[in-house]
Amino acid sequence: MEHPSSSGGGMRVEDEVEVEFPLSSISDLSLDSASTSGSAPGMARLSRYRGAPRLRFFLNGEDVGGLDVESAQVFQLGPIQSVCIAEQPDKSKQLCQNTAAFKIQFKTEEESRAFHQRFKCWKDEYFGQGGKLIVSSGSTGTSKSKFDEKIEASSAKMYFHYYGQLLHQQNMLQDYVRTGTYYAAVVENRADFSGRVVVDVGAGSGILSLFAAQAGARHVYAIEASEMAEYARKLIAGNPALSDRITVIKGKVEEVELPEKADILISEPMGTLLVNERMLESYVIAGDRFLVPGGKMFPTVGRIHVAPFSDEYLYIEIATKALFWQQHSYYGVDLTPLHGAAFQGYFSQPVVDAFDPRLLVAAPLFHIIDFTKVKEEDLYEIDIPLKFTATVGTKVHGIACWFDVLFDGSTVPRWLTTAPGSPTTHWYQLRCVFAQPFFVMCGQEITGRLHMIAHNAQSYTIYLTLSAKMWGPGAEQGEILQTSSGKFDLKEPYYRISQPQAYQAPEDQQQPLPFQPQDLNVQPQDVEETDLLEPTQNSGIDFS
Numbered sequence: 001m002e003h004p005s006s007s008g009g010g011m012r013v014e015d016e017v018e019v020e021f022p023l024s025s026i027s028d029l030s031l032d033s034a035s036t037s038g039s040a041p042g043m044a045r046l047s048r049y050r051g052a053p054r055l056r057f058f059l060n061g062e063d064v065g066g067l068d069v070e071s072a073q074v075f076q077l078g079p080i081q082s083v084c085i086a087e088q089p090d091k092s093k094q095l096c097q098n099t100a101a102f103k104i105q106f107k108t109e110e111e112s113r114a115f116h117q118r119f120k121c122w123k124d125e126y127f128g129q130g131g132k133l134i135v136s137s138g139s140t141g142t143s144k145s146k147f148d149e150k151i152e153a154s155s156a157k158m159y160f161h162y163y164g165q166l167l168h169q170q171n172m173l174q175d176y177v178r179t180g181t182y183y184a185a186v187v188e189n190r191a192d193f194s195g196r197v198v199v200d201v202g203a204g205s206g207i208l209s210l211f212a213a214q215a216g217a218r219h220v221y222a223i224e225a226s227e228m229a230e231y232a233r234k235l236i237a238g239n240p241a242l243s244d245r246i247t248v249i250k251g252k253v254e255e256v257e258l259p260e261k262a263d264i265l266i267s268e269p270m271g272t273l274l275v276n277e278r279m280l281e282s283y284v285i286a287g288d289r290f291l292v293p294g295g296k297m298f299p300t301v302g303r304i305h306v307a308p309f310s311d312e313y314l315y316i317e318i319a320t321k322a323l324f325w326q327q328h329s330y331y332g333v334d335l336t337p338l339h340g341a342a343f344q345g346y347f348s349q350p351v352v353d354a355f356d357p358r359l360l361v362a363a364p365l366f367h368i369i370d371f372t373k374v375k376e377e378d379l380y381e382i383d384i385p386l387k388f389t390a391t392v393g394t395k396v397h398g399i400a401c402w403f404d405v406l407f408d409g410s411t412v413p414r415w416l417t418t419a420p421g422s423p424t425t426h427w428y429q430l431r432c433v434f435a436q437p438f439f440v441m442c443g444q445e446i447t448g449r450l451h452m453i454a455h456n457a458q459s460y461t462i463y464l465t466l467s468a469k470m471w472g473p474g475a476e477q478g479e480i481l482q483t484s485s486g487k488f489d490l491k492e493p494y495y496r497i498s499q500p501q502a503y504q505a506p507e508d509q510q511q512p513l514p515f516q517p518q519d520l521n522v523q524p525q526d527v528e529e530t531d532l533l534e535p536t537q538n539s540g541i542d543f544s
């Protein structure tokens, strides 16, 4: 038997918790006194320590011992009672016993079943049929998960390192349009959460789990792959009115197991242009793995909106950046051989900023992704045919994109929008700018294709083509007059954000939009006050 003392003080730091099961009692049968517990709250924890699996028991948060997983066997004594037996590892022979044993009692039959299932999978994952440890330090299983198969390890490492830091979680929490809309969507749809099992997919700080618990969830499983899981545990424990009903599980949604199915998933998987980060795929996988048939997903549907725009200032700004490479004598060196490549490079960066919707030259169209129906593979390649009618005669510099998502609650359906002209979010909007803009006349048809192909660095390569068709007499022959195209890497955007943009209400605007504001697909409730309430005014969650 491994005792806490045998691993020294560093053990707790390196122990990576996989899953925990609440116990109503624990008895250490190997001690002379036979029992170490009574009715104090206990817990069985499956974790990794230096890549090796561990099973340990806790009473009142204190480590009371563990078992060597390789030799451990678990026998059910009754519906909620089990005994776990293992050989003594060498290092704790000082206890002069050959076997270690704990009698444990679960609170419910469901939790007992879940523990037995998870323990079996856990042993199989690590030791297979042959009984040899088959994982190396830090990895969690024998075969690669769907996530590991398609995502480059270096990209995933940086990604989870980023989300493991509180400052980045704070950035999202302080986007009050985002967090306020999630809060409103949950509390206004209490009926969808009350008494339900909820899974928070990519829980981060645990904020959405806490919202779900506030709305009366029976239990919330908060799955988070980054080190943020530890902070989430802390935040949740610091809100004791809710903490009993939330279990944080550290791991990828593609890999972890849950003791029961969920009635509803909650998640914030949206990246720039909705799909950046490729977390939508994890959200869809979570739906397949954890949701009961017909269960809800919050958000339910996402839409990518696209429209051509005209912005000469932006075009000049980008082209000017490459001028550096036009110098013939930079410390005596001719830089011009690289000017073409630099010019291309700057125009391959999608621009992220908040722009004035009056820059749009046609009413937008949108592409729907229904998270409850889409298959994960459908997101590997997204093809959006484009067709617009110009509402002004001007130069077209590219396309502008934004997204919105719907929380299809049973009581109040609610939209979160990132549209231009709506209160700005941390996603802003995204524009793909052509190196070669083209002219259109008012009424001219613009056609094209927005083709996005996922890559293994958790983002997309965007291929964009726009053509202006012949206009006026002879238009029926559909002749293409001009075409522009570009290739953009969504992973490498140009963040053109200088100052917070003041929201200008439509009535304050001097120039009218070139089309009806409802064409932006902004729902009336999107700009309501409730979206912008700050957590201290509102949610009652203790962040201290």
Ligand SMILES: C[S@@+](CC[C@H](N)C(=O)[O-])C[C@H]1O[C@@H](n2cnc3c(N)ncnc32)[C@H](O)[C@@H]1O
Binding pocket: 147, 159, 160, 163, 164, 172, 173, 201, 202, 203, 204, 205, 206, 207, 208, 223, 224, 225, 226, 228, 251, 252, 253, 254, 267, 268, 269, 270, 279, 282
């Ligand atoms: C955009 S953040 C949202 C955090 C939190 N839900 C919120 O709304 O503030 C996404 C979180 O999901 C986590 N995540 C992304 N992919 C994941 C995966 N496949 N499995 C588990 N967690 C994941 C990230 O580490 C990150 O903390």
